[in-house]
Amino acid sequence: MSHDGDWIAGQIDLAYIAALSAAPHPVLLEIESAATPAGVPIVDRESGRVLMALAAGRRRIVEVGTPYGYSTLWLALGQPPGGTIATIDPDARRTALARDWWRRAGIPDERIEVVNRPALEAFAAHEPALAGPFDLAFIDALKPEYQAYLEAIVPRLSPGALVVADNVLWSGRASGARPADPDDRSGEALRRFNATVLADPRFNATILPVGDGLLLAGWRG
Ligand SMILES: C[S@@+](CC[C@H](N)C(=O)[O-])C[C@H]1O[C@@H](n2cnc3c(N)ncnc32)[C@H](O)[C@@H]1O
Numbered sequence: 001m002s003h004d005g006d007w008i009a010g011q012i013d014l015a016y017i018a019a020l021s022a023a024p025h026p027v028l029l030e031i032e033s034a035a036t037p038a039g040v041p042i043v044d045r046e047s048g049r050v051l052m053a054l055a056a057g058r059r060r061i062v063e064v065g066t067p068y069g070y071s072t073l074w075l076a077l078g079q080p081p082g083g084t085i086a087t088i089d090p091d092a093r094r095t096a097l098a099r100d101w102w103r104r105a106g107i108p109d110e111r112i113e114v115v116n117r118p119a120l121e122a123f124a125a126h127e128p129a130l131a132g133p134f135d136l137a138f139i140d141a142l143k144p145e146y147q148a149y150l151e152a153i154v155p156r157l158s159p160g161a162l163v164v165a166d167n168v169l170w171s172g173r174a175s176g177a178r179p180a181d182p183d184d185r186s187g188e189a190l191r192r193f194n195a196t197v198l199a200d201p202r203f204n205a206t207i208l209p210v211g212d213g214l215l216l217a218g219w220r221g
Helices: 011-020 026-038 045-055 070-078 092-104 119-124 143-156 185-198
Strands: 060-064 084-088 112-115 134-139 157-166 203-208 214-219
Touching (some): 011 045, 026 045, 026 070, 026 092, 045 070, 045 134, 045 214, 070 092, 092 112, 134 143, 143 185, 185 203
Parallel strands (some): 060 084, 060 134, 084 112
């Protein structure tokens, strides 16, 4: 069933959803407060809520792009007890801070394994933590590498797994709603990534216009 005319969810709808939602865990609020002044990019809170909902029932998760462990914590809070996450980020100084926040949120160390290497190098080196199989993969690191992350992750997916990627609408510059900068390699790569994945017969894929755009791809393998 269609909705009225060209209605697009706006600020009032987001406030309505936030008012109905449980307050974020206090440690998530701490990470939000620390990330902004430090210039550390993290997913929007709305995207965090989607990640938490998608993590339900997903016992093994792989994440590309950790810094302060904000999205990692949303995922961990949504997983079943004992669920595990392998998260990749070359910045060990930031992921050490993330570990402290996860502990303060009551997540046992053994549930989250950090791989401090560039993701493509770590996958190619067959890091044991990345062996899989994974029930959910969350991609949120270098935009020109998204397609390569996906190809590295595919052989590690369990049947029915879900792949999620952030920033795919690139603040309106992927669709052309805002003018694209011809020198923006990330924007160009994201446009190619979106077109490729949404046409890929290995997945049932779509894009949620949440935050900066969350691509969801259900693995049909
Ligand atoms: C947008 S942030 C991730 C935010 C995180 N998902 C969150 O919401 O809390 C992107 C991260 O990718 C990391 N990164 C940069 N190059 C990388 C690489 N080659 N492999 C994996 N991560 C990388 C950066 O250190 C940065 O922390």
